[in-house]
Amino acid sequence: MEAQQQLRWRRPKILFLDAYDSFSNNITALLTTLLDVDVFVLPIDEVLPRLDGDDTSNDSEAFRRELSHYAAVVCGPGPGSPGNDADVGLMSRVWGLADGDLLPVLGICLGFQSLVASCGGQVRRLQRGLHGMVREIVHRQQPWRLKDSSEEKTKTTQDGEDIFCGVGAFKATLYHSLCGDIGQDTVPDTKWAEARWQPSLACPDLLPLAWVEEDRGGGGKPERILMAVKHRTRPFWGLQYHPESVCTESEGNQVILNWFRKALQWNEEHGRGATVDGSVEGGANHSARNATKPSLLSTSWLPPPRSENWWESLEVDPVLHSVTVPLPRGMQVPEVVELVDPEGSERIILDSANATASASARPDVRGRYSIIATGLEEALRIEYHTGDNYATAKLKSLGGLPADLVQRVPLGSHGSIWGLIAVFHEARHLEATELAEVPFIGGFMGYITYEQGLSDIGIQANPLRQHRRPDVCLVWVTKSLVIDHLAGLIHIQKLNAHGTDIDSWVDKTESRLLSSQPSQGRLRDCILPRKDAQQSATYRPLKTRRPSRSTTFQTPMTKEYERKVELCQELIAAGESYELCLTDQTRITRPRSDSDGERLAASGDTGIQQRKRRRSSLLALPQGSWQLFKTLRTRQPAPFASYIRLGAATLVSASPERFLQYDREGRCSMRPMKGTVRKSEAAATLCQAERILHVPKEEAENLMIVDLVRHDLHSICGAGNVSVPHLLKVEEYQSVFQMITVVEGQLPAAGKEAKARYTGLDVLAASLPPGSMTGAPKKRSCELLQQIEQHQERSLYSGVVGYMCASGRGDWSVTIRSLFRWDDEDHFVVPAEGGEPERQEVWHIGAGGAVTILSTPEGEREEMFTKLAGPLCVFAEAG
Ligand SMILES: C=C(O[C@@H]1C=C(C(=O)O)C=C[C@H]1O)C(=O)O
Ligand SMILES: NC(=O)CC[C@H](N)C(=O)O
Secondary structure: OOOHHHHHHOOOEEEEEEEOOOHHHHHHHHHHHHHOOOOEEOOHHHHOOOOOOOOOOOOHHHHHHHHOOOEHHHHHHHHOOOOOHHOOOOOHHHHHOOOHOOOOOOEEEEEHHHHHHOOOOOEEEEEEEEEEEEEEEEOHHHHHHHHHHHHHHOOOHHHHHHOOOOOOOEEEEEEEEEEOOOHHHOOOOOHHHHHHHOOOOOOOOEEEEEEEEEEOOOOOEEEEEEEEEOOOOOOOOOOOEEEOOOOOHHHHHHHHHHHHHHHHHHHHHOHHHHHOOOOOOOOOOOOEEOOOOOHHHHHHHOOOOOOOOHHHHOOOEEEEEEEEEEEEOOOOOHHHHHHHHHEEEOOOEEOOOOOOOOOOHHHOOOOEEEEEEHHHHHOOOOEEEOOEEEEEEEOOOOOOOOOEEEEEEOOHHHHHHHHHHHHHOOOOOOOHHHHHHOOOEEEEEEEEOHHHHHHHHOOOOOOOOOOOOOOEEEEOOOOOEEOOOOOOEEEEEEEEOOOOOOOHHHHHHHHHHHHOOOOOOOOOOOOOOOOOOOOOOOOOOOOOOOOOOEEEEEEOOHHHHHHHHHHHHHHHOOOOOOOEEEEEEEEEEEEOOOHHHHHEEEEEEEHHHHHHHHHHHHHOOOOOOHHHHHHHHOOOOOOEEEEEOOOOOOEEEEEOOOOEEOOOOOOEEEEEEEEEEEEEOOOHHHHHHHHHHHHHHHHHHHHHHHHHHHHHHHHHHHOOEEEEEEEEEEEEOOOOOEEEEEEEEHHHHHHHHHHHOOOOHHHHHOOOOOOHHHOOHHHHHHHHHHHHHHOOOOOOOOOOEEEEOOOEEEEEEOOOOEEEEEEHHHHEEEEOOOOOEEEEEEEEEEEEEEEEOOHHHHHHHHHHHHHHHHHHHHHHOOO
């Protein structure tokens, strides 16, 4: 035991200085797996605590003390420039350490540029930024390696190779707009071959170790881009490329191994061995934190139940009652909903709308299950308005109770809304292993806004926000239907609170479904896949109607959008971002359509009276949101379509993009989508689309988000547990082709303490807002986008919709290609011709795309309008 502990203590520690990059966790994971070290992370703007009672202590002393715990430091990549103190923070202090405090350091990208700047080099803009570009790294060892003679290889080690010693040819990903200038452009071509490996007059302390020579076309000279350096007298090294990117070839790992060998050797030679061998217990005296986040369950706790907290004991330890019946032949999801829940004023439908509808949809993008939540009026919901220090538990008035139950739940002991959701979910966990093939048996369903995601990464909502809408709205669904489109089955499921009687809802729902096809019976114990389950295309052309006279559309201004694209590109060129997902919104106003729910709640009518009133008033209204949904799902059948009418929010979505899925074994899968091409004569087949999308611009756009998503997953799954099984795959949808990548992660196995367990919710909370909607690095890009988009809330658009099953599974889609509205935006308009003021509802459609240095304003504008067209046309069709 003691020996084991000693061994652990002897594991070297590396300090990673994090400049708020979206690739940081990929670097810490690479270091951990490759070097067998423990990596601790310190943000560049961390204020280090002073030693208690120590008058002489100051900031730099606290930093020096912190550094003394580590074998080496890695200064990471990040947005901005070393010229701006706030962008590099503590990094610049490292280069200025006194001789007695020195330790080995590796700078990566921004960290590398910071080193170059500290040695007298300039950091300036590249001719054009290189983001997500994969390039051959030219280093001194390379020509010899190319001869591929191991005998020669051993002979050729030269001083100048340093950390590239023994490294073969390799390609690496670049993510930079700025570069280190050590005077390379003043060297004449004739001298370049030799001079490039010598320190320059401008930077005599830096030995260049690697270059990329970028051919900029147009017959000009290639741009000489410094890729790696070593300090001649101090133990400092730097790499401009990204060693951790999924597209950096593994041969590059040797550089990191070499660096660390040299770092340990330097420590040995300078008497640092004892300190860094771990005489200090991991974490205890550090300010730096672990590279992975603690689990939500370990940091959140429920205070002892109090009698007035009615929601705490609601639905705990549930029991599942489930019945399976055949899916009536030819029946579509909306028809099932109308059959089983004709009265529902609130609904959540997660609809694999392309499961059966389109022959052109390829099976790999076809959803298998649709989930229908019913009885929401009686369901407990948890709402949270970003920035509040409390959430709200709500239960509508039922069972003769005089009023709705509404209670504020302070977040204090939970740390955040996610802590509260985690403990709430945990108390209602149900194994249900016998229903392994059903993705959802009951649990949370709902939406999360983009603004909640912003707050999760430390960006506060606009202080001028003038509404109290929920940013997180999750309903604990106990009555659900899961349609298995492949097997042709419907699972009718009811989660009953422990100790309560099984109610009649399941039987009632079953008989409604069976009565629609009397020859079929219950299949409860004999679930058989039906051979004819796959329906052929059932696209029914809809009558096109003119939109109602008073429907107005306010689409983005073409020139203004193009100007914003240019602004994004200017910020990228300045090194502030690598990719920005610019979006804009279209506003549609029209006479109010969905007034039923409100009226039902307000009136004291009987059910029959209500229905009569509703029918008569619906005649005068334009098609309601349910009709919009039915139209959209037919026009744009998507694997992650959804319909949500919940509280004041209505969402109609035809999203093709999965955000995050997780199963009960802790396998997580994310599917970032980047690269869009509209179907046209020139892009009619998958083959043609592949030719259009497999180009550097589109691949780079996707790769940047892939590395970002790996970083998000690493923050929970930890080193060695994230992989990329499918990279840059083109898929076909109704009106576009999209390039996607699949990134997978495995949650760490549960430790001895169940409370410390990670769940899919940890990944969800750590990954919002979706990286495909932000750009990279996420935080800085979101801050910039807020300004460019003039603080317009994205709201439900760019957020996520999905479920968190009681069994531990979850599936969330990115809210795009969708329309949404809030009841509280309704307003009255007096018609120009006079008469009664008309109550108008306001719909929003967001659309956009990722802007990179290679974008063109016209191309981006067209892409935005292509994405907007699908949801917008629905208003014309649905009237
Ligand atoms: C921004 C949107 O889509 C996002 C941007 C994409 C792109 O840039 O290619 C593709 C899918 C989405 O992640 C949108 O649909 O509005
Ligand atoms: N990835 C990085 O660290 C980028 C550094 C710097 N912001 C640039 O764009 O050049």
